[in-house]
Amino acid sequence: MNAPQHASLIGQRIPKMDAPEKVAGKTRYIQDLNLPGQLYGLILRTERVHARIVSIDTSAAKALPGVRAVLTAADVPIHPIGVNKDNPPLKGDKVRCERDEVAAVAADSLEIAQAAIKLIKVEYEDLPPIFDPRDSIKDGAPVIHAAKPDNVAMAFDYAHGDVERGEAESDVVVEDEFTLHRVTHCCMGVSGVIADFEPVSGNLTLYSNTQVPFLHKREFAEVLGMDPSRIRIIQPPIGGGFGSKLDIYPFEPIAVYLAKATRRPVKLIFTREEEFIASPTRQPAIIRLRSGAKKDGTLTFRTVDVLLDNGGYTSWGATIPFVMMQTFSSLYRVPHCRYHTKAVYTNNPFAGSFRGYGNLQATFAIEQQMDKMADALGIEPYEFRLKNAQNAGEVTGQGMHFKTCGFQDCLETAAGRSGFVEKRKALGAAKGLSGVRRGVGMASMLHVGGGAKIYPSDGCGTILKLDDFGHVTIMTGASEIGQGSETVLAQLVCEELGVPMSAVTVVNNDTDITPWDVGVHASRTTFIAGNSAIGAARKAKDKILAAAATVSNMKAEEMDLKGGNIVRASDGEKVMPLAKMLRQLHFSDKAELVMTTNYYEPPSVHQDKGFKGDVSAAYAWATQVVEVEVDTDTGIVKLLKVWAAHDVGRVLNEMGIEGQIEGGIIMGQGYALCEDMPVVEGHLVNPAFRDYKLITAPEIPEMDISFIETMDGEGPQGAKGVGEAPSICMAAAVANAIENATGVRIASLPFTPERVYSALKGRPL
Amino acid sequence: MNAPQHASLIGQRIPKMDAPEKVAGKTRYIQDLNLPGQLYGLILRTERVHARIVSIDTSAAKALPGVRAVLTAADVPIHPIGVNKDNPPLKGDKVRCERDEVAAVAADSLEIAQAAIKLIKVEYEDLPPIFDPRDSIKDGAPVIHAAKPDNVAMAFDYAHGDVERGEAESDVVVEDEFTLHRVTHCCMGVSGVIADFEPVSGNLTLYSNTQVPFLHKREFAEVLGMDPSRIRIIQPPIGGGFGSKLDIYPFEPIAVYLAKATRRPVKLIFTREEEFIASPTRQPAIIRLRSGAKKDGTLTFRTVDVLLDNGGYTSWGATIPFVMMQTFSSLYRVPHCRYHTKAVYTNNPFAGSFRGYGNLQATFAIEQQMDKMADALGIEPYEFRLKNAQNAGEVTGQGMHFKTCGFQDCLETAAGRSGFVEKRKALGAAKGLSGVRRGVGMASMLHVGGGAKIYPSDGCGTILKLDDFGHVTIMTGASEIGQGSETVLAQLVCEELGVPMSAVTVVNNDTDITPWDVGVHASRTTFIAGNSAIGAARKAKDKILAAAATVSNMKAEEMDLKGGNIVRASDGEKVMPLAKMLRQLHFSDKAELVMTTNYYEPPSVHQDKGFKGDVSAAYAWATQVVEVEVDTDTGIVKLLKVWAAHDVGRVLNEMGIEGQIEGGIIMGQGYALCEDMPVVEGHLVNPAFRDYKLITAPEIPEMDISFIETMDGEGPQGAKGVGEAPSICMAAAVANAIENATGVRIASLPFTPERVYSALKGRPL
CATH class of the missing domain: 3.90.1170.50 (Aldehyde oxidase/xanthine dehydrogenase, a/b hammerhead)
Structure with a gap:
């Protein structure tokens, strides 16, 4: 009879806590x-x-x-x-x-x-200025920073295995150069x-x-x-962050x-x-990628050379190769891998961190080349991916340990729901360079989903306080930048304490009040701050149930917190209201308030000097299939539908995760199709929304989102981080779909009408 | 060599933390x-x-x-x-x-x-209206609240001993009626x-x-x-509270x-x-007081009848008899006491709580009558007080247990520093009704100094958080209303953690962040919130020293925190900087932040149904001597000097406590001499600072303040609460001084020129 009260909050559709204030125009941004x-x-x-x-x-x-x-x-x-x-x-x-x-x-x-x-x-x-990064490293190039006479802002090498051996074992070797452009965050704030x-x-x-x-x-x-x-x-x-x-x-x-x-x-x-x-942009990059495979479709090796236009100064953009590297080394099983990267000064604007952090760029290269290799091998690209896809339990050459891994499920689900193999075959058979053509494309991705141990600590602190009436305050180090962190943290605490979402206040925006957190990046907040909040809540629960044991005839472990009450764990029978217990504890001789603190540090490790190590406590996976329409007369590419299958560990707030994935897909769509920052002689030519083309509502495609729940053992209630994942595959999937529609592969972004038209006409920009 | 760094903060002169913002005009009150x-x-x-x-x-x-x-x-x-x-x-x-x-x-x-x-x-x-409370209880009086047809808002009786027996044993019995007026808080905010x-x-x-x-x-x-x-x-x-x-x-x-x-x-x-x-006023009262003593100066009994003008509605003013009662029953050793009080509705404004909470009124009556009885007994009033003054260890008829008691020290110090006995004798010998006369008067007081157990809990909660750099945030339930609570709490925590005041932020103004506290009243904040903060700090210290023990060759108990460092307790030798230890703790494999919580509930008890019980964990005492000049031609009374001796347990912040005592003396001076709210036919005639006469700077008397440090065992670092104490004696002392100067005793307040002149002329108002 009390069943609805006792329903778990996990997986429910829970509106964002900050939405009413925002919708009512009451939110006071820094502008106010x-x-x-x-x-x-x-x-x-x-x-x-x-x-x-x-x-x-x-x-x-x-x-x-x-x-x-x-x-x-x-x-x-x-x-x-x-x-x-x-x-x-x-x-x-x-x-x-x-x-x-x-x-x-x-x-x-x-x-x-x-x-x-x-x-x-x-x-x-x-x-004398430099605008092309390839010019920066030419002999006699003007020097931009006296301290760096070679114009190199940052460079490093990574390797595992023996690529020469890998190449010798290869039946097919492909090599391509991909050129990635500059876009910006466009935060509303x-x-x-x-x-x-x-x-x-x-x-x-x-x-x-x-x-x-x-x-x-x-x-x-x-x-x-x-x-x-x-x-x-x-x-x-x-008003939005995305890394900017x-x-x-x-x-x-x-x-x-x-x-x-x-x-x-x-x-x-x-x-x-x-x-x-x-403000910072996404990092432009030139990626030269060479990969090989055996006839049976086994990947053999990969060499990567990345050149980054570092612009005039160095911000986080220069460090995206650390994340790119993970995709090159570990998205698929690659026994031999060599990776070189260089960020060089130019007189262009400079890039910062941006949702996906290099992974959009790396995935664009990898996943186009996967299609190309599959074609060269005569293997269906879906099968080729499936064959090389990582599995749970594997440890990659870079040292990433996939304790849970839904990659193959993601591939199967996205392919299955979209009818990818058949559709690709049918549309590919009709591919051509005239009229309006359709195509489907697939891309997958791997991204950290349990934080990333980059700073000395990747942890987050929580302070929890319950008042006499069962109201819960969560003081968390985790910032809310619009991503919904306060909602999911409240939800995780409510789940432990058996109270409704309305019982919670989240305090998260003042370093003098909240405990330390490393910050909002690496899709880490739900995972790290969530685990921290759960830990604080469990300590509070222990305190409450121990107190309840002193006033009931049950042991603490025989009781639970549900529906605002202390209940018998076995059958949910109400023992007493939580608020009453809190007041008894407070207004007794040995007066006590329920206040707890907790600090959670994930069991990840720092990379060693060779950039190897299990840097994240969990990893997120996704496969996205897109269907596009290419108007060969105008070069206009229309995104019709996206099938997205994401290994999210577990769905905590269905509404929240849908919002994250939908928003990410649209951001990836903008990156793929229309967003661009042409910089001419160092000057941005379109610094306004009139000329910088964002995706707007009418262009948003139909979406079919599937959640692969791998129930990560370390994740909060089994969840993994998913904030960055959804935008990562889009450009690669669209590129593959354009090829499926037209037979033309375009290695540069974005797929604006002009670029597509030129490419179709055999005159790539 | 590090000695200055290691000096204790206790007893130092520490400016209020909120002063710079206030002085700079940056403080944003609710008006802003x-x-x-x-x-x-x-x-x-x-x-x-x-x-x-x-x-x-x-x-x-x-x-x-x-x-x-x-x-x-x-x-x-x-x-x-x-x-x-x-x-x-x-x-x-x-x-x-x-x-x-x-x-x-x-x-x-x-x-x-x-x-x-x-x-x-x-x-x-x-x-038909009622303006005089004596009319409210007459037969046939108009009824103000239908639910209370007798117009009695609140009434109760208290007794200990057997007053009839006490009266029978008395050699001298005196009886007086005192009339106390209405004043208001005049908060700047x-x-x-x-x-x-x-x-x-x-x-x-x-x-x-x-x-x-x-x-x-x-x-x-x-x-x-x-x-x-x-x-x-x-x-x-x-902008000020004082109980309003x-x-x-x-x-x-x-x-x-x-x-x-x-x-x-x-x-x-x-x-x-x-x-x-x-806004609420101080409670007007009519007090009929009858007391007896033996020839040797031993008090025998006291009967008290208090009539309160409750006004149109009932706020805290009606409850001041609970505090008045303590003074009647327990300021001096009185073996037999009977007390009756009644608050009756009128059509006047109503009173609230106000610094001293009835004790100014009670003390006005008691301490005038002590002088009068001494005169009747032919005993020097100072000696008479000393003979009957409470001492440490005593338990009064009302059940108050004075674990520490500096009353006799207060009497001796105030009398000694002012030369009271000689001066009173000399000025009394010259007393008269012409020209300008001088007089000295003495009064003493007892007030709660360790909270007051009135609500189900008298406690306060604290959450403490240290950052990686040794910055300390104190989240306390205790409100800052201008009294300096945040400064003293910061000081107590700094003393435990060996950090400077600049290392602290106090967060104290948001019920969703701060833990519970019963509120600012009963002079309880330093005592209760102070003990709570100390407890939280000691937990943090334990955590830090335990961590230090793991990285040094010393045991935790061999170390201390001083001057921002972990030091060897025996000689103050630096072991390592505190901030470094905090970072080691945080940025280690078992990452931890130093965050603690604490709730302090004083060991006081609720009064029983007979109003008996040890309601406070400590009691504050004071004796004040004033010297006045009375211009018998104009009735103008000038307050020349105040000697104040206060049992404060221990001085924590000398500057803060001086400010409290100076401010309280001035507030008592205003109550005694000039503040008044004449209400004519229910209407206040002077609702403006033009006509409501506050003490201003030129009228502030010279002050000689002495601190009696009784080092209370339960008090934070030995301190007691002292917020209300300093205003309590003033009116009584001034009344006694006027008598000493002129031979005329005035039983009604305030001592405005008109009232004093009329009294001197034998036509009391």
Whole structure:
């Protein structure tokens, strides 16, 4: 009779907790925050992309009434930021790309700041620029950073097995070069920060959209030369992240410098145009891939050479090869693998981390070549994949241990539900270069699904507090950037404590309140923060049931928490209301509140010097099949339907995971078909939504989403992380579908009408 | 060499942590808070003080553009509030005092709300009023609340011993009637609230100045008929409390009703005039006191009859007799005591809790009569007090157990430092009714100093979190209302963890984050919340030293935390920096963060049905001597100097406790000399600072403050609560000083020029 109350929350469709506030227009983003006495910060960016700064004249700007500070590199400490520490927030000697920050203003109003910026005069002396990364490594190339005379920002090699032996064993060898373009996150909430120093103490509070508040504390401390313990980061609700807010960028220290100079809070928010020009992009890449296989379809070897356009400075984009490598080495069983990567400076904008983190690029190359090899071997591509697909229990050449692995299930499910083999055969038989053609394409992916041990800790802390009425507060280090983390954490705690979702508040946006977490990246939040929250909840449950044992005739282990009550575990019979027990515990002689703390560190390991090791506690898998229509007269590619089969470990919140997968598919679709950032002589030509083409509602394809539940032993309730997975396969699957429709394989993205039309006409762009 | 780093923080002069923000004008009080879509609430109060409401016409107000809701009692549920549940937030049937809320408006702006209020037409039918509480209990008196036809809001009796026997043993018996007036808190921050319902969930967030957020949750839930777990109370920085924010008052549910009706946040802030008219006052009282003593100066008995003007409704003012009783029964050793109290309804404004909570009134009576009895016995009043003063170890007739007691030390110190005995003798010898006369007066007090077990729990919870850099966050249930609680809690934690004050953030203003606390009252915060914080810090220390033991060659108990380091306990030799240890703990295989929780419940007990029991874990004592100058031509009494000796257990923050005592003395001075709220026919005649006379800087007397450190065994580092103590003796001491100067004893407050002049002329007001 109490059955509905006792139903598990796991797998239910649970709306996001932050949705009502957002839909009601009540959410106050950083744009809506204003501090007393606040000034408005604005940045003057360079007009040139590679030039020496001869002089900066700020006198007229400083003289403008209402201007409180005008800063140039001469006014601030030299603390370059970014992955290579090559990016001074304000540029003093030279400029290296369109984004470069030359001066900054803090003024009483945005209008005054805008006027002041126009009054700053900068004299430049142009230097020879580099726009193509292949030019950066040519002899005699202009040097972009004096400290790196070879223009190489980052390079490394990886290998397992013996590729020469692999090649000798091969019956078929294919080699291709793939060119990946630049796209950007398009977060609805543009970048912004408010920097506020406390009087007297000098402590700094940053209101920030960062995805990594705890890492940011340390980074800001380094930049500012202050004790990290004196920095507090508060995250107002964040209008999307996708990795764009994973690094520290010049505007942030600039806002802090302005606040320091003026002793006033300074708010610095990008315009949309600035967001396009000056926020990180997905990493463009040139991938040369060579693979071999035996006649029976067994993969033999792979060599990979990756060249990255690092742009003017180094952010996380330069590090995507670490993730790409996993796909090359371990998506399929490859006994021999060699991998070389190089990120080189150019005078282009630079890339950051972006959902999928190199895996879209790697998968684009791998999964096209898998089709190509299958064709060369005369094997059905689906069968070829299935033959080489990893299985549960395997340890790859790179040391990844797949304790659970739904890859083959994903392949079978996506192929089965889409009728892939038959459809591909039928459409392929009708392929051609005239009229409107249809094709199907398949791609699969492997991605970390249980965190990624990159930092000294990959953990997350939780503090749990129950009030006298059964209300639960979860203080978690895990940030909510729109991905639904607070909802799934609440759900996992409610499941343990047998309370409804309405009983929970999640506190997750203030480093002074919440315990440490490494940040939102690597699809880790549900897995890591979820396990942390479950641990805290189980400690609370133990405390409650132990107390219940003292007032009932049952042992703690004979009881459970369900439907807001303490119940008999065997039959769900109510023992007493949870809230009543909490009050008895509190209002007794030995008064006690139920408060617990927990820190979860996944059982993953750091990679060794050879980049080998089981870096994630679990791995996610997916296969996506797409069906497209190619208008050969216009080059327009229409995505008709996507069949997506994802090994998600276990579905926790069906609505949430569907949203993640749908959103990811659409992001992958945009990457494949229309999003692009043409940079001409270092300048972005389309910094606006008018010219930057995002997927909009009418273009969203029909979707058929299947969940493969492998019930991961380490995952929270069996779940794996899935935040990045859904966008990874799309471009590769679309490429394969275009080939199926037209017989033409296109190795460069995006598949805009112009590029497709040119390719079909035999004149690839 | 490291000695300065290792110095204890206890007893240091530590500035308040919130002072810099306040001084810099950065503190954002509730007045400064605005929510998106917020409306402005305003209350229409009655024009009459006792009348039937015949009709209310809100049609014109409702028709005004920008008006979003107009509510009367007819529109809201009937849920009377207050201690007797006799006060409906909106009055429907009748009005009973000047404050009565008849209608309320929510509008787009305050100006529109003001215009709307003027458009509401109310028809009244006057009823016969009562203004003197002595009239309330006369036969045939008009009935104010139908449910209480005898007009008695609250009455009770207490006794210990056998007063008849005591009287029989007495050589001297004196009897007096004392009349105490009405004053108000004059918080710089006026009352206000913002009520905000979440869309969909309907959860309520109250931005409130309350001193009792956790009790408020339950109270609002009752009023609103909702689950208390769905109410979140956030306290913006509070501009003073003193007890005025201890009860729920009609404006608060009204704001909630308006928010509910409009589905918009509603902000309702008092004007200063409204704050005078409609916020609680100190409880006026008429005290008839009869006491006896033997020739040798031993007190024999006491009978007390207290009549309280309860006003139109019942708030905490009606309950002050519980505290008054302690002074009558237990300040001195009194073997026989009988006590009767009655609070009766009138058509006057009503009183709430106010720093000292009845003890100013009781002490005024007791300590004047002690002088009078001493004179009658021919004993020096100081000697008479000393003879009857309580001592450590004693248990009083009411069951209070004085585990530590600095009363006799207080008497000796205040008398010694002021030269009281000689001065009193000399000035008394010169006493007279002409010219300017000087006098000294002494009074002492007893007050709870270790909480007061009134609610089911008198405890407080703490959550502690240390970050990787040694920064400490204290999440405490204890509210900061300007009294400096966050500073002393930070100090106590720093003392345990050996870190500087700058290492601490205190989080104390959000019921969804902080653990339960019963609220700011009964001078309990330093004692209760302090012990709770110390407990949490000691758990953290244990964890840290246990970890240090695993990486050093010392046992945990051989180490200590000092100066930001782990040190060898024996000689302070540095073992390793605390922050380094925290990072080692965090970034190890068995990753752990230092987070602890603690709940402290004092070892006090509830009073039994006879009002007996040891309700506080410690008791505070004080003796104050004042010197005054009386201008017999004008009646002007000038307070020249105060010698205050306080048993504070132990001085924690010398600057903080000095501030508390200085502020309390000035508040007592205002009560004694100038603050007054004349209510004529139910109407307050001076609702403004122009006419309500507060003590200002030039009138502040010289002060000589001594701390008696009795090192209470249960107190945090030995301290006792002292928040209320310093204002308690002042009026009594001034009365005794006036007598010493002029020979005239005045039994009514305040000692305004008019009252003193009239008394000196033999025509007491």
